[in-house]
Amino acid sequence: xxxxxxxSQNGVVxxxxxxxxWYGNDQALKDINLKIEENEVTAIIGPxxxxxxxxxxxxxxxxxxxxxxxxxxxxxYHGVNIFDKTVKLxxxxxxxxxxxxKPNPFPKSIFENVVYGPKIHxxxxxxxxxxxxEESLKSAALWDEVKDRLHDNAYGLSGGQxxxxxxxxxxxxQPDVLLMDEPTSALDPIATNRIEELIDELKNxxxxxxxxxxMQQAARISDKTAFFLMGELIEFSDTKKIFTTPEDKxxxxxxxxxxx
Amino acid sequence: MNKAVNVRDxxxxxxxxxxxxTEKIMPNIFLLSASISILxxxxxxxxxxxxxxxxxxxxxxxxxxxxxxxPLSKNPSFGILPLINGTIITSLIAMCxxxxxxxxAAMYLSEFASEKSRKTLKPIMEVLAGIPTxxxxxxxxxxxxxxxxxxIPSLEAKNALSPGIVMGIMIIPLVASLSxxxxxxxxxxxxxxxxxxxxxxxxxxxKVVVPAAISGIIxxxxxxxxxxxxxxxxxxxxxxxxxxxxxxxxxxMQTMTAYIVEFTSGxxxxxxxxxxxxxxxxxxxxxxxxxxxIAQYISHKYREEY
Numbered sequence: 001x002x003x004x005x006x007x008s009q010n011g012v013v014x015x016x017x018x019x020x021x022w023y024g025n026d027q028a029l030k031d032i033n034l035k036i037e038e039n040e041v042t043a044i045i046g047p048x049x050x051x052x053x054x055x056x057x058x059x060x061x062x063x064x065x066x067x068x069x070x071x072x073x074x075x076x077y078h079g080v081n082i083f084d085k086t087v088k089l090x091x092x093x094x095x096x097x098x099x100x101x102k103p104n105p106f107p108k109s110i111f112e113n114v115v116y117g118p119k120i121h122x123x124x125x126x127x128x129x130x131x132x133x134e135e136s137l138k139s140a141a142l143w144d145e146v147k148d149r150l151h152d153n154a155y156g157l158s159g160g161q162x163x164x165x166x167x168x169x170x171x172x173x174q175p176d177v178l179l180m181d182e183p184t185s186a187l188d189p190i191a192t193n194r195i196e197e198l199i200d201e202l203k204n205x206x207x208x209x210x211x212x213x214x215m216q217q218a219a220r221i222s223d224k225t226a227f228f229l230m231g232e233l234i235e236f237s238d239t240k241k242i243f244t245t246p247e248d249k250x251x252x253x254x255x256x257x258x259x260x
Numbered sequence: 261m262n263k264a265v266n267v268r269d270x271x272x273x274x275x276x277x278x279x280x281x282t283e284k285i286m287p288n289i290f291l292l293s294a295s296i297s298i299l300x301x302x303x304x305x306x307x308x309x310x311x312x313x314x315x316x317x318x319x320x321x322x323x324x325x326x327x328x329x330x331p332l333s334k335n336p337s338f339g340i341l342p343l344i345n346g347t348i349i350t351s352l353i354a355m356c357x358x359x360x361x362x363x364x365a366a367m368y369l370s371e372f373a374s375e376k377s378r379k380t381l382k383p384i385m386e387v388l389a390g391i392p393t394x395x396x397x398x399x400x401x402x403x404x405x406x407x408x409x410x411x412i413p414s415l416e417a418k419n420a421l422s423p424g425i426v427m428g429i430m431i432i433p434l435v436a437s438l439s440x441x442x443x444x445x446x447x448x449x450x451x452x453x454x455x456x457x458x459x460x461x462x463x464x465x466x467k468v469v470v471p472a473a474i475s476g477i478i479x480x481x482x483x484x485x486x487x488x489x490x491x492x493x494x495x496x497x498x499x500x501x502x503x504x505x506x507x508x509x510x511x512x513m514q515t516m517t518a519y520i521v522e523f524t525s526g527x528x529x530x531x532x533x534x535x536x537x538x539x540x541x542x543x544x545x546x547x548x549x550x551x552x553x554i555a556q557y558i559s560h561k562y563r564e565e566y
Contacts, residue, residue, distance in 0.1 A: 060456060062452065062455065062456060065452070065455065067374070089458075090458040090459070090460055091458065092458075093455065093456055093457065093458040094457070094458035097456065097457070098456035100449060100452060100453065100456075102449060104447070104449035104450055104452065104453040105453075106450055106453065106454070106468055106471075106472070107450075107471070107472045108471065116454070116457060116467070116468075117457040117458065120457070120458075120459055120463050120467060121458065166453065169453075169457065170456070170457070173457060173458065
């Protein structure tokens with residue numbers, strides 16, 4: 001049901017329509033409308049507390065883990081409303097991977113981290129698991145650094161390597177979409193650079209939505225940019241346009257550093 | 261500059277009157293408090309060793325490690341194996357109850373219960389740990405044993421099964437509470453990581469949280485064993501004082517602790533029988549010491565780094 005084709009519109013992966021979200025009585029997202037297209041990098045920028053992280057966590061319904069969250073509106077993922085009762089959350093999350101702000105590998109070996117997803121979804125064959133691990137680690141540009149110590153604890157890796165391991169872990173279940181919530185905010189500039197290069201490669205095969213605090217990062221890596229402010233989507237268009245000729249005064253003020 | 265209160269002047273005046281003596285004496289008082297428990301432990305250990313030395317000097321090693329325990333007969337014999345057997349079997353039965361129930365209770369409290377029900381349930385469960393053990397003993401003898409007799413007609417009035425089960429019930433809160441602490445301290449980011457890969461809540465619990473908390477969980481098991489080994493009242497009341505070596509849990513067995521109770525309450529008199537108490541006490545001490553060392557070793561060695 002949650003796969004490519006079928007009733008989905010061509011090229012559109014996510015079609016968000018009139019999304020509202022409340023934490024208790026505080027409205028964190030106000031009437032968001034936006035489309036995320038296939039094999040593009042969509043950057044979501046905005047000052048702290050503008051709802052950008054909340055928004056991205058709604059796309060795989062991770063916000064459901066917070067008991068006081070309420071939503072209204074629709075998010076079509078390949079034509080299916082993810083708030084529909086028939087949608088299985090676990091299934092949605094296998095096709096939409098997520099990378100978090102702080103690297104969060106499991107306290108297991110590098111290998112066990114990568115094959116965690118495939119394993120819980122029923123792959124037992126050792127040879128297959130090894131192939132998956134190699135492929136995923138290669139896609140995450142980590143293979144050469146860890147191939148000789150696959151069975152060492154993941155926490156022996158540097159922060160940047162841990163984050164790429166988390167990316168590899170997401171890739172191992174072959175998702176369509178990667179959601180990234182400020183994936184480089186805990187990393188140094190060199191590790192950040194590597195992740196950005198990686199995102200550039202990954203977009204050939206995956207649709208990527210990335211929340212970022214850094215406007216330079218958004219400008220460097222994304223095709224489309226969405227600017228959020230106080231729960232509202234102020235402007236959404238081609239990255240180039242947002243950073244050269246923004247339509248809204250607030251967008252211009254933000255990207256030129258007048259606030260935020 | 262005029263300020264409402266001249267703080268600098270007040271500080272200047274008061275800083276000199278701070279007594280250097282108090283500063284020096286107080287830490288020593290603190291040290292003394294800290295030493296009390298250490299000194300007591302050493303004192304107990306010395307007493308145990310001295311008095312059991314008298315026992316070991318009189319009784320040949322071969323006799324100690326035999327199955328004949330008859331301290332009050334005309335030809336007394338001090339084989340300690342029936343007591344060790346009784347202790348191990350009752351403790352094992354207790355663990356069979358406490359480990360599965362305690363661990364699953366911990367999983368529920370840490371991973372599934374809402375904040376509200378966790379805050380209500382955990383203190384209630386911990387009350388169970390505060391019930392005096394004599395009450396548990398009485399409960400085992402007058403309630404659990406008759407109940408079990410309906411299922412197992414051959415069950416003796418004093419048996420190892422019933423106090424074993426009740427000891428297990430008694431240490432459930434210990435296992436549950438310590439395991440829950442270990443599981444709750446697993447960072448939420450790990451749960452999120454697993455959920456984002458399409459894990460169900462149960463998978464997150466069993467494949468991520470429990471493995472990450474395993475050192476704390478195992479440490480709770482070992483502490484529970486040491487608690488069961490040292491438990492006295494329940495086994496004294498409900499397990500009786502049979503000194504025959506048996507593996508039949510429907511029969512009476514005496515544990516090391518129950519032996520000490522029996523003989524300190526009057527029967528021992530003076531002589532080898534009296535000193536045998538210290539020998540048993542020493543062995544019991546070594547057992548629990550070993551368990552605590554294992555618990556410490558495990559929590560260090562298997563501490564998952566995150």
